[in-house]
Amino acid sequence: MASVSAVPAPDASAPSLKVSEADCSTNGRAGCISSFKAADSVIELAPRREPKPDLTNLVFGTVFTDHMLTIEWTSSGGWQKPHIGPFRNLSIHPACSALHYAIQLFEGMKAYRGPDNVLRLFRPLLNMKRMLKSAERACLPSFDVEELLECIRRLVQVDQDWVPQSDSASLYIRPTFLGTEPSLGVKKPSRALLYVILSPVGSYFSTGAKPVSLWADPKYIRAWRGGTGDCKLGGNYGASIYPQYEAVDFGCQQVLWLYGEDHQITEVGTMNLFLYWVNEHGEEELATPPLDGVILPGITRQSILELTRKWGVFKVSERYLTMADLRCALKEDRVKEMFGSGTACVVCPVGRVLYQGENLLIPCLGDCPPLASRLLKELTDIQYGRTPNDWAYLV
Amino acid sequence: MASVSAVPAPDASAPSLKVSEADCSTNGRAGCISSFKAADSVIELAPRREPKPDLTNLVFGTVFTDHMLTIEWTSSGGWQKPHIGPFRNLSIHPACSALHYAIQLFEGMKAYRGPDNVLRLFRPLLNMKRMLKSAERACLPSFDVEELLECIRRLVQVDQDWVPQSDSASLYIRPTFLGTEPSLGVKKPSRALLYVILSPVGSYFSTGAKPVSLWADPKYIRAWRGGTGDCKLGGNYGASIYPQYEAVDFGCQQVLWLYGEDHQITEVGTMNLFLYWVNEHGEEELATPPLDGVILPGITRQSILELTRKWGVFKVSERYLTMADLRCALKEDRVKEMFGSGTACVVCPVGRVLYQGENLLIPCLGDCPPLASRLLKELTDIQYGRTPNDWAYLV
Numbered sequence: 120m121a122s123v124s125a126v127p128a129p130d131a132s133a134p135s136l137k138v139s140e141a142d143c144s145t146n147g148r149a150g151c152i153s154s155f156k157a158a159d160s161v162i163e164l165a166p167r168r169e170p171k172p173d174l175t176n177l178v179f180g181t182v183f184t185d186h187m188l189t190i191e192w193t194s195s196g197g198w199q200k201p202h203i204g205p206f207r208n209l210s211i212h213p214a215c216s217a218l219h220y221a222i223q224l225f226e227g228m229k230a231y232r233g234p235d236n237v238l239r240l241f242r243p244l245l246n247m248k249r250m251l252k253s254a255e256r257a258c259l260p261s262f263d264v265e266e267l268l269e270c271i272r273r274l275v276q277v278d279q280d281w282v283p284q285s286d287s288a289s290l291y292i293r294p295t296f297l298g299t300e301p302s303l304g305v306k307k308p309s310r311a312l313l314y315v316i317l318s319p320v321g322s323y324f325s326t327g328a329k330p331v332s333l334w335a336d337p338k339y340i341r342a343w344r345g346g347t348g349d350c351k352l353g354g355n356y357g358a359s360i361y362p363q364y365e366a367v368d369f370g371c372q373q374v375l376w377l378y379g380e381d382h383q384i385t386e387v388g389t390m391n392l393f394l395y396w397v398n399e400h401g402e403e404e405l406a407t408p409p410l411d412g413v414i415l416p417g418i419t420r421q422s423i424l425e426l427t428r429k430w431g432v433f434k435v436s437e438r439y440l441t442m443a444d445l446r447c448a449l450k451e452d453r454v455k456e457m458f459g460s461g462t463a464c465v466v467c468p469v470g471r472v473l474y475q476g477e478n479l480l481i482p483c484l485g486d487c488p489p490l491a492s493r494l495l496k497e498l499t500d501i502q503y504g505r506t507p508n509d510w511a512y513l514v
Numbered sequence: 515m516a517s518v519s520a521v522p523a524p525d526a527s528a529p530s531l532k533v534s535e536a537d538c539s540t541n542g543r544a545g546c547i548s549s550f551k552a553a554d555s556v557i558e559l560a561p562r563r564e565p566k567p568d569l570t571n572l573v574f575g576t577v578f579t580d581h582m583l584t585i586e587w588t589s590s591g592g593w594q595k596p597h598i599g600p601f602r603n604l605s606i607h608p609a610c611s612a613l614h615y616a617i618q619l620f621e622g623m624k625a626y627r628g629p630d631n632v633l634r635l636f637r638p639l640l641n642m643k644r645m646l647k648s649a650e651r652a653c654l655p656s657f658d659v660e661e662l663l664e665c666i667r668r669l670v671q672v673d674q675d676w677v678p679q680s681d682s683a684s685l686y687i688r689p690t691f692l693g694t695e696p697s698l699g700v701k702k703p704s705r706a707l708l709y710v711i712l713s714p715v716g717s718y719f720s721t722g723a724k725p726v727s728l729w730a731d732p733k734y735i736r737a738w739r740g741g742t743g744d745c746k747l748g749g750n751y752g753a754s755i756y757p758q759y760e761a762v763d764f765g766c767q768q769v770l771w772l773y774g775e776d777h778q779i780t781e782v783g784t785m786n787l788f789l790y791w792v793n794e795h796g797e798e799e800l801a802t803p804p805l806d807g808v809i810l811p812g813i814t815r816q817s818i819l820e821l822t823r824k825w826g827v828f829k830v831s832e833r834y835l836t837m838a839d840l841r842c843a844l845k846e847d848r849v850k851e852m853f854g855s856g857t858a859c860v861v862c863p864v865g866r867v868l869y870q871g872e873n874l875l876i877p878c879l880g881d882c883p884p885l886a887s888r889l890l891k892e893l894t895d896i897q898y899g900r901t902p903n904d905w906a907y908l909v
Binding site for chain 2: 212217291303318352360
């Protein structure tokens, strides 16, 4: 895969690229304010792959569809035309800033096939807006979020046969945005590549929606104020893998990320976290940490907050939660449920937290306790179109 | 450069690679303890590029030599044979973990041509050891540091004509190590690519060794305890570019990175930092922040500490320094010099720090004050072989 033998030798100096007609005025450090347009898309169809790989028992993110979307940008020429073409390797300069300085970001979203055979995305404009925010932090150029969404809709249409016929599977969509500056100065890239690949997926966790165990140790920090934890930059993820294996060494499945002297609870693995409990004032409360810069603003997180606030059956809070709060509440039998939320798993119950040598057992009736179950059902009913809702976006 | 049109379509599932004969037993989370061997290197010569690009007035890291070193690894087959071949684009799977999760790291070192026409590296084994440490943190496989150094020595020999004939220029060496897992799960990669490219360079800063101005604002944090600031991972650098442009907006050239409630001084841009002053106890002291997890352990930093300790003419300390310490010392006229250190610039004097709306002027006799000048001279004398020293490693 990483073999270089099939690639023609580039000119070692920056090669020239065809320049689009786009008018390109600069806008702060993000570069060009003009955007590509979905209407300019060029589609180059790949040969149909038949038979398709078996779409049952898929390992997350290992199988890809026939096509991908690529859109190139240069500081001098602005955005080029979107291109939907065969899925293939990228030809990347060895000095590329995405490879040396992690000038890279991504998004994660899904296309769902409903029982009506209609394909739907879930609140995709929120992903596009978060992607634009990540791009600004990474000093990558801005773009029109509606145009990117329309490009992605077209890509999914081209590969619509790849969306599984199953209510436990979907087509994972991975927009990716790289700085492709071909030189080693640590600076805003003069070239960039936005691309989108598609991968049919089953359940994220091989165990399904069973409760996960968490390892909570303050010695590793996922993100910090003044850093990039609120953006979906690659660097936030690579740094998490080493602690993840340490969690496994301690017999846990995921890391519960803590922060600060008081061991604030922030996120779980690559998910946001919710605690459903009777709080210190005796109120029934669904709580999740606030968006203070160290928390990824998850679309599922936001949707759970909005749904439960609409229900109006318990208090819903964005507030700080510490390990001391959790331990005390467990002792006093005030914890009802704890779960992670994310695009990959929707909701994922937590059954146990290993903290300072002590196993904290979280109540977990059956495999998925009542609130997590209700949220999982309401959200997937919207995603698969079983419940009409304007959060669903038709492909 | 980022065009995908010239690359053949990969199989979307993981392609098989030829497997080396290396015995591969696993060693914790870093994977395989066996290493490639320099003696197994395969050399494929590129056509000689004549005439070479003009090697004067080089912009840092924009021009590359004719060859590169690549070494592939898979979890099943271990390390393959080192390959020195033509400089060319990499063919990279679009789901590659180096592009999505920043599973990537690099090193920076230089080859110098002395007046005796001999090529030397500067303490290169320290770079190799730091690279191995970064690899462990990034969950990339381990390797034998001596073998990698010997591979690099051979690469530099092949491209020896590219080492400039100048005592203000050198051949920058950029070892790079990527996770090339072709799937989207956030996990230890099952494939990796180590490669090395070479770039003839002049002075890092376009202004030469003139004093730089720094912007010190606690709102951005470079690294955090429990993070990866003590490893040379790509994610540490990409996140620094946005603040760097904010520094420029405030009329400064680089960021002075602060940490903690007490605004500890940590690093400058991509350099370590030294303060030469009369400290709070009236002692003449050269001080730099300690390696407590947020500081990159620079080779030039270590060399400056070792050299000045050997001189024995003032106290040399690894200690915390806060902005309050600096401001107070400036008021009391106790600051002699401040400078950054790094492979790119060797030493780089600081002339001004903008902090909380106040311009703190650092004494800077001439363009390069006495201690910075002496260190620059002693270090470059060793690097260019004008002073014999076992820190120089002959190519």
